[in-house]
Amino acid sequence: MSDYNVVSARNTENAPKNIGPYSQTVAYSHYNNLSAQLPIDPKSGELVAGGVKEQAEQCFRNIKAIVDSIDHVMSDVVKITVFVKNIKDVDAIDEVYKTFFSTYVPTRTVVAVSALPMDALVQIDALVSHGEGTIPNAPQSGDLIKLTNNTTNAPMSALSTQAVAFSHYNNLSAQLPIDPKSGRLVVGGVKEQTGQCLKNIKAILESVDVPFDDIVKINVYLKNFSDVEAVNEVYTTFFPDSAIARAVAYFPARTTVAVSALPMDALVQVEAVVSHGDGTPPQAVEDRHGLILEANNTENAPKNALATQTVAFSHYNHLSAQLPLDPKTGEMVAGGVKEQAGQCLENIKAIIESVDHVMEDVVKVNIFLKNIADIDAVDEVYKTFFPDGVPARSIVGVSALPEGAMIQIDAVVSNAEGTPPIA
Structure with a gap:
């Protein structure tokens, strides 16, 4: 671990005590990485009473308590990931979500999983910007600005921003296989759906003048794991994308899992983390390939x-x-x-x-x-x-x-x- 930048782990009594060997939030450089929050009442250590709305509210309260404890605000959240036990509960969760993000909305991923710790109905993960950075005794000079972006060439949602850049990363909302013109799932099977997910990601990146090969990490969520080979067939038509990337056979880091359900009953959903070479103001503008x-x-x-x-x-x-x-x-x-x-x-x-x-x-x-x-x-x-x-x-x-x-x-x-x- 370097003395130049430090890993800064913190916990607060205002959020649930960890139920395992982890920290509530770990800051490094210009991001705070939060542990996924369960709907646990921090005073009792038990799940809150009620249904999914009450549980979702407690998850967000816990996130807010952590964010507050490190002198940040909810509008500093860059990305939210919602893990829900029953995909039909998303509408109820969204009602609560709107009360915590009434104007600015971060990027977002929603998946239904087969189970959550403590048999919870919902668990919520967050990534938070960290303008001051973690260089000891040398805070960031000037507040870094989040850059939000939406394009009509990819599906739009009132509850999420397509891309939120902060410092040297762009975090994208998970893309469903939605045709942006019709707002509906594309016709066909998993191959067609995978192609549409990746086309949507490409459209978002083109709208911020970023090449496809600047993607650092891809997460693929599948309804049926038996579809993975079909997904991979399409995947290799998008990666590598440029002559430079092909020369070194570059593929991003990747995680692939099967989930119990996806929004709109999609067969696949893809999210991406993208490098952002020029940074966000007031960082000096660099050539995109300067880093x-x-x-x-x-x-x-x-x-x-x-x-x-x-x-x-x-x-x-x-x-x-x-x-x-x-x-x-x-x-x-x-x-x-x-x-x-x-x-x-x-x-x-x-x-x-x-x-x-x-x-x-x-x-x-x-x-x-x-x-x-x-x-x-x-x-x-x-x-x-x-x-x-x-x-x-x-x-x-x-x-x-x-x-x-x-x-x-x-x-x-x-x-x-x-x-x-x-x-």
Whole structure:
């Protein structure tokens, strides 16, 4: 961990005490990464009484308490991810959502998952801008400005902004396979739907004059995991997108999971995290390629032809989700969920070490479990890798994972040295 930029983990008594080894919020550089908030009353430590509306309100209250505790406001939220147990509850959640974001709306992703911790009906994750940065004794000079953008060439929603840029990243709302002209799902199956999702992402990026190959991380949410090969066929027609990217066979880091349902009964939904080389004012305008993407793979972790293990840009590394695969054999490790969790984390550790970082540099961990009841067993292993409980964390139960795995883990890692400009 560098003394130049520091990982700053914080907790407040005004939000629920963590139910695992994690921190409520971990700031690094110009972002605060929050742990997903459950509808827990911080005073009682129990789920609030009532239905999904009451639970959604408590989730947002908890997020607001954390945001307030670090001297920020809800309009500093860049991205919201809503994990809901029943997709039919989204309308009720939206009623509550509007009361917390009455004017500015962040980017947003909504998925229905098979299970949530404590049998909650909803869990909400947030990413928050951090204008002052985390350089010790050297706060950011001048407030950085969030840049919001919507284009009519992609589907628009009153409840989310298509893209919100802050500092050196653009965070996009997850894109459904909606034709922006009709506002309806495109005709056809999963291939047509995947193509439309990626076309919508491309339209958003073109509207802010950013090339498709500036994407750092892709998350693919599938209704049926059996569709993954069809999705990949379409995926490879979009990536790599440029001659430069093709020359090095660049693919973004990627996470793919099966969820129980998606909005509008879609078969697929895709979200993207995008590099933003010129930054947001008052950062000095740089040539878009003045900062470079640093993509890296190591033989010490499993490789995937359609994903890079880690892609660094500016002060963050985004890792592809790691399965419990032995990198030497390419096979699933023997044993149960403990052994699988250990292998996922060993793979993450190998990737991090391959780019000269350490596990203490991790700021956010996302855990996808086939069986939510495995949380306690996973935590036994998790604590051996993160004994201080510093990273923020999200855990959801999903319908299916690649290779029939019981667990899959991805991570966001601080990158103190940043990425260099082209000489």
